[in-house]
Amino acid sequence: MDIDRQPIDQSTFCTVYASYYPKIYKYILRRVGNVDLASDLAGQTFEQAFVKKVTYQPERGTISSWLYAIAHNIIVDYRRSSKTMISLEALPSIPGSAEINPETITLSKEATKQLLEAMAKLNERERKVITLKYASGLANRKIATIMNLSDRNVGVILYRTLRKLRRMLEKNENYFCKR
DSSP, rough: OOTTTTTOOHHHHHHHHHHHHHHHHHHHHHHHOOOOHHHHHHHHHHHHHHHHHGGGOOOOHHHHHHHHHHHHHHHHHHHHHHHOOOOOGGGGSSSSTOOOTOOOOOOOOOHHHHHHHHHHOHHHHHHHHIIIIIIIIOHHHHHHHHOOOOOOHHHHHHHHHHHHHHHHHSSSOOOOOOO
């Protein structure tokens, strides 16, 4: 049974949790860079989803989009309340964080450092779109739903952000993707 557009009730919530917890946890881990914090925030995400399960409307979007939106809001609330920004330097210690696209390109430490420095220069929206696309592997449509943007806008942001990253990296004489 495809649960992604089913109403959520007490009996189906366990299936939703089992299906989506690993993906939501991984998304949060990539955003916060701390295993314990990611586990706590993922737990809060599903706690909030359970409490608000009656508000989920399948006609407005998939369960996964709804859960990613809740996770995003939990992360924003956490950062707002803690007044600390998580450094992008934490990313290399996360298992699998060297994967920057679906083709699993593994970067050297120097290349990763260059990429993280370039990513740090992006604004929050650009970083989030890149993270959702390449770290979480989401389609533009899901990213659009999560970020409350149009599909076309997500595509434009991705195109411009990747072009911006390429330009920043090409300025570096040790650019790891020189042709």
